[in-house]
Amino acid sequence: MPVVMIVLFGFALSTELKNVKVGVYTPTDDIFTRKLIDRIGESEYFTIVFDAPDKEALDAAFLNNTIEVGMIFQDNFYSTISHDGRASVQILLDGTNMNIAQMAQFYLRNIIGTSVQELAQEVVMADPELSLNLPVEIKPTTSMLYNPQMKSSFNFVPGVMGMILTLVCSMMTSVSIVREKERGTMEVLLVSPVKPFLVILAKTIPYFVISALNLATTILLAIYLLQVPVSGSMLWVVMISLLYIMVSLSLGILVSTLVSTQQEAILISAMVFLMPTLLLSGMLFPIESMPVILQYVSYIIPARWYIDAMKALMIQGVSVKYCIDLVAILFAFLVAITSLSVYKYKDRL
Amino acid sequence: MIWDGSFRKKIIKYVNSDTEPFLREGEIIRAEGLTKCFGDFVAVDHISFSVKKGEIFGFLGANGAGKTTAMKMLCGLSKPTEGRAEVAGYDLKWEVRKIKRSIGYMSQKFSLYEDLKVWENIRLFGGIYGLSDKEIQIKTDSLLERLGLEQQRNMFVRSLPLGWKQKLAFSVAIFHEPQIVFLDEPTGGVDPATRRGFWEMIYDAAEWGLTVFVTTHYMDEAEYCDRVSIMVDGRIEALDAPSALKSKYNAANMDQVFHTLARKAKRDE
Incomplete structure (x- = not known):
């Protein structure tokens, strides 16, 4: 019994995130958004499981529990970012599980924050024709579904x-x-x-x-x-x-x-x-x-x-x-x- | 296999078993080749015997000899692995429910509900055996009067002395007027005087025509029985009236008879 408990608590049970299922909706497809999404998918915390054709499909996936986190990119994400140097992405979280929701939000913001400059440079290097005003900024907004006050x-x-x-x-x-x-x-x-x-x-x-x-x-x-x-x-x-x-x-x-x-x-x-x-x-x-x-x-x-x-x-x-x-x-x-x-x-x- | 007509005899025996009654005249229990195995372990090994109507039948054996298992089979608590038996005129394989209705049972552990009152226990078991409320009420009154327990009617069974509990348990077991009552070591843990009182109750009940099937390891109790069987290692080694057994084994009392037989036991307890 103690062996089982130690192993369970030590290795198996953790409140850390792993492979949280993410669904994305990108109204305008472009290389920059793709790369950003790939970055998120590459991390051990998230797996991209669903690429929604529209916002309704994303909502439905939420209801079915096929995804736990949804990301909705702004219309014309790339062109906005190249003109204004900033764009927004909405993160949908499932408030029925506060632990996952809060951590997912934290990690997502982290990944976006650290990779955005790198990505921007990569894109500019790959295609010098593109104009991109560095530094750029992505502004994530989060909305908690089902449990807006985040009550535990x-x-x-x-x-x-x-x-x-x-x-x-x-x-x-x-x-x-x-x-x-x-x-x-x-x-x-x-x-x-x-x-x-x-x-x-x-x-x-x-x-x-x-x-x-x-x-x-x-x-x-x-x-x-x-x-x-x-x-x-x-x-x-x-x-x-x-x-x-x-x-x-x-x-x-x-x-x-x-x-x-x-x-x-x-x-x-x-x-x-x-x-x-x-x-x-x-x-x-x-x-x-x-x-x-x-x-x-x-x-x-x-x-x-x-x-x-x-x-x-x-x-x-x-x-x-x-x-x-x-x-x-x-x-x-x-x-x-x-x-x-x-x-x-x-x-x- | 050489054809010697034994197969034909078997068929005739099988066919006849349906036409001829299995129970002989005056018998109420009959077992033939009754066997119970738990995996490789043969707890009861092809025992055959019969019990007469109105008899007090003692079932003796050391612990682990298989007497409780044998009794459980006869009560329908445990399915026989092999063999055939009839209890109260019903087949043990096919008519267990009918058997259960015509027998009473008192288990080794004292088995009334300790946290119910005396009358509540009687009421519960009366109801389980399908007696009407009115019947139960009348019979409860007469039963308590006979036992001298009127004062204790509203007491919890827990607070009764063990001897009284056992008397009450016996009375509850025969409350629905069964044809046979099975008693599994009914008098464990009480003094000889209380035991004698208990046996007086058994005699009274037997006088009314009740058949009593009782297991015990008190040899003085064996003397009270009309006939006793002694089980050793899952088999019945001896079966007769106590006096006949004593003269056969040249013993002064049942204790000696038992020890002569039990010495043969190879099985550990």
Whole structure:
């Protein structure tokens, strides 16, 4: 365990940026802009993934989460810069993840600032015909999408929701079922004519209710105390949360079929559910900056998909069709985990 | 393979097994070649026996001899790897649900809900076995009266002494009037006087026609049974009335009989 933690925190988990997905829109294509974009793409922090044909396409890419940072160059970027010695570029940032947004902004400004003079000279050298008044200046303006006041609560509310639900559902369910096993009351219930499946279902219903109440409290606190607006459809926020609650409950049941003491149940819930949920779900550390292996590991953490969906629905306020894939993935988790625990359950009998 | 007619006999036996009742006259449990393997480990090795209606049947064996596993199979808690058995007239493979309705079970660990009151436990298990509220109420009153627990009706089970808990657990196990009750080491950890009190309850219940299937490792309890079987290393080494076993092995009491047989055990505990 300590080895895993040291390695995770030391190497894998960092708040540094790596390969942030950038989309660009250049109304007038020219060699200078190209070179600048290449410079940004060459850095280890950014990868240019999308060259938008128009501004709407860039916005759509933002909604789909195919890009995390957008850059919109001014009309006639090059001619403006050669005449006036200054031009502007707009940087769009995703306010649902403050860490990434602020750092991306910092690095982008840095790259632009350091490379602009070099580039200008290069361009002039390559084509002396061109007139360029040195020194030139590029003025970046930033605008934060979804979270204009840059409140950090916007970032952590979906994460906290994911964490609380994982904790309550998985840990409490598994512990409560295992406790009956430990005390021997489970055996007595299983000898009775009541179907084993019904016994388990009955055990989970109270936790479903508790989780639903927790969900309501969290959402109300987020809205009224932290003033996080639910910009998307409230109905879908609740529906997807309920789906996630069921996924977590089924995880709890799965654990309870695997272990036989309460300590084991708590340990597994904490190590296998809570820690990955905290560290790998993208709540604290950006998933994009993790090593590839950990990125794959994060795929099997249901909380990751849930938190993504909550960010999209609550903060970005997109309609549900933009995160229907996340819903499908959560649903697949539910089916897979439930069938696995039913299988395990029969196996034990 | 040489054709010697054994195959034909097998077929006839198979066909007949459907027409002839598996349980013989007066029997309530019958097992033939019942086996349970956990991987390579054979916990219960082809045991065959039968239990008569209304009998107190003792199931003896050292720890790890396989008696709890055998009992769990008969209760439908564990699927047999091989073999056939009928309990209360129902096949263990196909009619587990019907078996479960006609048996009661008291596990090794004391297994009532400690954080429920006495009457709440009775109410819960009555409900699980599908008794109506009215039935439960009437039977609860008479049960508590019989046990002398009227005063403790609203007490938490946690605060009862162990001997009383066990009596209550037994009463709850037979609350729905099953045909058979399975008791898995029911009297662990109590003094001999309390144990005797418990066995008086078992005798009372057996007089009403209840069949009692009980595992134990107290040899004085074995004397109370009508018949006992002794398991060693997953097999039944002896099965008879205690008096018959004692004369067969030339022993003064069941303890000696048991030690003569258990000495053969090769399996570690």
